[in-house]
Amino acid sequence: MRAITGAMIEPSTQADDPGDEAQGLRKVIHVDMDAFYASVEQRDDPALRGLPVAVGGDGPRGVLTTCSYEARKFGCRSAMPSITAKRLCPSLIFRPPRFAVYTDVSRQIREIFRDYTPHVEPLSLDEAFLDVTEDSQGIGSAIRIAELIRARIKAETGLSASAGVSYNKFLAKLASDQNKPDGLCVIRPGEGAAFVAALPVRRFFGIGPKGTEKMAALGIETGADLAGRDIDFLRKHFGSQADYLYRAARGIDLRAVKANRARKSVGAERTLGKDVSSGAALRDVLAGIIDIIWRRIESAGSHGRTVTLKLKHADFSQLTRARSLSRPVADKAEFAAIGHALLAEVLPLAQPVRLVGLTLSALDEDAQPAPASAASQAELPF
Template identity: 50%
Template sequence: MLETPLHRKIIHVDMDAFYASVEQMDNPELRGKPIAVGGSESRGVVAAASYEARKFGVRSAISGVMAKKNCPELIFVAPRFERYKEISTKIHKIFRDYTDLIEPLSLDEAYLDVTHNKKGNPSAGLLAEEIRLRIFNELGLTASAGISVNKFVAKIASDYNKPNGQKTVNPDEVEAFLEVLPIRKFYGVGKVTTEKMYQLGIFTGLELKSKSVEFLEKHFGKSGAFYYQVVRGIHNSEVKSDRITKSVAAEHTFDVNLSSEIFMMEQLDKIAATLERRLKKQLISGKTVTLKIKYSDFTQQTRSKTLPYFIADKGLILEAVKELLYQEKMKNSVRLLGISMSNLNTELKKAVVVQLKFSF
């Protein structure tokens, strides 16, 4: 049996094909059809795919060209992030009826600590069912959930009975659950690490568990200790409801590759304007400006500049971006440009809050 001093009850709620489901809900003509949000037949990358499209191998992060090849009947839909944010806000309003300990991972998924919940219900599984039912009844969308003693196991469990399902992994079931799990299903183990583990004869949680911490640290560095612990169900990270924004970004993929810096500056002006709006909407400014460049051969490069002061103004952002753009000659035509701000004043605000909190 898993021994944990924390006895937490964590729910991971994950909306089902969120962007695509919102589009199908808002446009009845798209229901039951394979759709991809983002990308196009000739350009761009898919941001999300409906379950009808996923049957054909269409998924997020693949190119629009490949998506259309996999599914000739695929319908491309332009993303509407303001709409997704609006729905996400309503979902979080439902969450807050149950707990204030909510840690969002993105617009469509979040951790909820319901150990001590507002309903006084000791069953996290029943709470998850109620939350999912309310999301469906009030918003018309389905969600899946994973319930367990920590965030790591809850995250994995939420994918177990998708779509529109849930799975509870009780404290005494955690280790057995992880032992039979394929290593590629472990949250935090990406494609490269999975291949490396395969080469070392590690295909399941049980085989990972058989390796010493020294062996894992030798082959995976600092991550080795993490793998050693999580496969034993040890993951003591708390649900943090006050996650601090660390960067704000805006980017654009072009229909036609750009080969002239002059044309690039025209596009960067628009991107900087979008970034400025996002920064000012959140009352955020930053010191580090990063220019992201993706070339026509899909190689990617970033160039950064840190200023001695915080900025959020488009003109000042562009001044830094122009310097970064002309820093070195382009090696190829460009398909995507992006600008991000980091080293934000949110960290400064956090420091002030901590200082005030412990000053008495």
């Protein structure tokens, strides 16, 4: 494995640049912004630089969306309860999320990507795959393109990004995490299996804490351990995931970078500071969530037909209600009307709730919503 961190290097002239077409392989880059939301907060408020910063709510029910690397040194992590994070790092500074700002920065970064290739597959606001097998500028080296992209992101946004370069998506994503933050890692053809063999299985995409525990109980802790199990063993213990695990343990991934990767849903949820059962209070919470989601919908240019309301009770049991139209939701007013109608269906509540969420799904990026006529309003049983 060739790992490159920090400083720029000269363009590779070796024949085994990842994705060498003579070997029928792709040149894939995975770019992942470093602690994206927290880094934007530190960039915009210089007083926060070098300090432990968390983005998220700091109340008793708050959860970290992300945190700076200074906070991670204390053991703070994304999705950690805020109360736990504050116990680990008493000096932790909380900032509320500013998704409109993060979306604008993400759009700026994607414009940089598209200067080098039209084949960009965003995974979220802060990461994307790029296929540069045939790049737009004729540079020819995936390594050099990754370096140029990282340098431009730094110069144009003031933020750092890590990148992985390899011959398929699975390996490129693993590589981007290898030398974080502000690092570059390259996995060349012929090096994938050895790279994967040395990794703990928890680094594999799709293997969470429970999967890691299950594998440990079966004596599987590394990629090498996984590669040592045959397909019949994997199918017996992991069912439909077996084929993926078999290929991943060997560094194999045949998926193409999909430039127009379909987004499945747009949504948001809010964990409440205290349990709420009042219909008026819940309607206020829902109104705030609708504002956040509609900004995301407009930013993404999404059009969807299904609205889903989620309520999580104090005992963590969950209640959902959904409504689907025969056409895309017309506008924010109709989206809000559906959301409030779904809430009205479950009021009064049998028990208080600790979380409220709303989602627009059944997305069609090409569809255009028709105006909500009086006849179409009949689809909503107010």
